[in-house]
Amino acid sequence: MSWHENKRVLVGVSGAIAAYKSPALVRCLVQRGCEVRVVMTRAAEQFITPLTLQAVSGHPVCRHLLSADTESGMGHIELARWAEVIVVAPAGADCIARLAHGRADDLLAAVVLAAAGDVEVAVAPAMNRQMWESPATQRNLAELAQRGVRIIGPAAGDQACGETGPGRMTEPDDIAAELIGDAPPLLLDGVEALITAGPTWEALDPVRGLTNRSSGKMGYALARAARDFGARVTLVSGPVTLDAPNGVRRVDVGSAEEMLEAVMAEAPAADWFIGVAAVADYRPARVAAHKIAKKDARMRIELVRNPDILAAVAAMKRGPFTLGFAAETENVIAHARQKLTSKGVDVMAANQVGSGDAGDVLGGDENAVTLLHKAPRRGDVALEKTDKYRLAVQIIEHIAPLLAARRRGGGGGRGNDGTGGDRSGA
Numbered sequence: 001m002s003w004h005e006n007k008r009v010l011v012g013v014s015g016a017i018a019a020y021k022s023p024a025l026v027r028c029l030v031q032r033g034c035e036v037r038v039v040m041t042r043a044a045e046q047f048i049t050p051l052t053l054q055a056v057s058g059h060p061v062c063r064h065l066l067s068a069d070t071e072s073g074m075g076h077i078e079l080a081r082w083a084e085v086i087v088v089a090p091a092g093a094d095c096i097a098r099l100a101h102g103r104a105d106d107l108l109a110a111v112v113l114a115a116a117g118d119v120e121v122a123v124a125p126a127m128n129r130q131m132w133e134s135p136a137t138q139r140n141l142a143e144l145a146q147r148g149v150r151i152i153g154p155a156a157g158d159q160a161c162g163e164t165g166p167g168r169m170t171e172p173d174d175i176a177a178e179l180i181g182d183a184p185p186l187l188l189d190g191v192e193a194l195i196t197a198g199p200t201w202e203a204l205d206p207v208r209g210l211t212n213r214s215s216g217k218m219g220y221a222l223a224r225a226a227r228d229f230g231a232r233v234t235l236v237s238g239p240v241t242l243d244a245p246n247g248v249r250r251v252d253v254g255s256a257e258e259m260l261e262a263v264m265a266e267a268p269a270a271d272w273f274i275g276v277a278a279v280a281d282y283r284p285a286r287v288a289a290h291k292i293a294k295k296d297a298r299m300r301i302e303l304v305r306n307p308d309i310l311a312a313v314a315a316m317k318r319g320p321f322t323l324g325f326a327a328e329t330e331n332v333i334a335h336a337r338q339k340l341t342s343k344g345v346d347v348m349a350a351n352q353v354g355s356g357d358a359g360d361v362l363g364g365d366e367n368a369v370t371l372l373h374k375a376p377r378r379g380d381v382a383l384e385k386t387d388k389y390r391l392a393v394q395i396i397e398h399i400a401p402l403l404a405a406r407r408r409g410g411g412g413g414r415g416n417d418g419t420g421g422d423r424s425g426a
Helices: 017-031 050-057 076-082 093-100 107-114 129-133 135-146 172-179 217-228 256-269 309-314 332-343 388-408
Strands: 008-013 035-040 085-091 120-125 155-158 164-168 192-197 232-237 249-252 272-275 282-284 303-305 321-328 347-352 366-373 381-387
Touching: 008 017, 008 050, 008 076, 008 107, 017 035, 017 050, 017 085, 017 172, 035 050, 035 076, 035 107, 076 107, 085 093, 085 107, 085 172, 093 107, 093 120, 093 135, 120 172, 129 135, 129 164, 192 217, 192 256, 217 232, 217 272, 217 388, 232 256, 256 309, 272 309, 309 321, 309 332, 321 332, 321 388, 332 347, 332 366, 347 388, 366 388, 381 388
Parallel strands: 008 035, 008 085, 085 120, 192 232, 192 272, 232 249, 272 321, 321 347
Antiparallel strands: 155 164, 282 303, 347 366, 366 381
């Protein structure tokens, strides 16, 4: 499933009427898990606004070659190095000619010229049928193909000029499928997913506090994967350095109490709650109004217990299906199974943390979990170590049938199959 790759795709938009299809192409690529940036030519702006493409890509559109700030913070060399795939769609006849002859007098042409050999470059032609059939255009395309540029299309059909024939830009979903692969199945279509991620910060004074080494990467990967599978995602995040995935609504919080308040405000509308955040179990009983001065050799700090967010959501009468994460340093499965029972959640993901080395799950890019079900007949499901996005995909593929069964209904009360049948109307 190549859409797992999270490829960096640069979409170039040149001046052709088919530019109206470019936002749909960007959306198709984003749905496949790609990070997308857009470069527009001056002529393209006559057909579609940069604001539209910024909205669907989630990033400012790059337009100017000779600018100290190309509106994304990246010049043509940086853009060319950033991209793993460059696709020009639509590629008008003039654009194809300029690319074939190695021109570099606008940002799009300069980026394509600067692309390294390992960057895949593709063009999706769009023009009048006579311009397409012109020997000059065919020579230019042959030159690009000889250099390894992929030519996608064009299709044949009715054209804006009123004629019929070859020259229509290939449809956006077909371009995305050829470049990246099929879109993920919409396993979570219509699902409202609520996810917590990152650490919490429990203040001791205005500058100090208790926290942990959680990076938020697992929660953010689940948010992105849930979005890719068609869910509407709300991400309640503790303090992290990550950007929210495009299309995901993020609610920023600091402390465990703030996270609880945010979660309980969103939970009644959620179908699925995923508690990934590393919530501090305790907080200082008193927060000093000013920075605590260093005086005595010892200092005692009284701690009080924080609320259990996962248990609070699981206890809701008609709350969402619940998946919790149990990060343990020893007796991982036993401790996670105890939490599964005591918190009353549907599924608990047990994972080993705390090695403190470069391969530690906390802050790392990889993870492995064992899914424990409330219903014993489902057994344990061990998911091997892999990058966190791929792991998130596997978790969703496992949980999606349980969510679907719950949404179809299943009688009164939480069923012993773990689908929470009494909450099918949540």
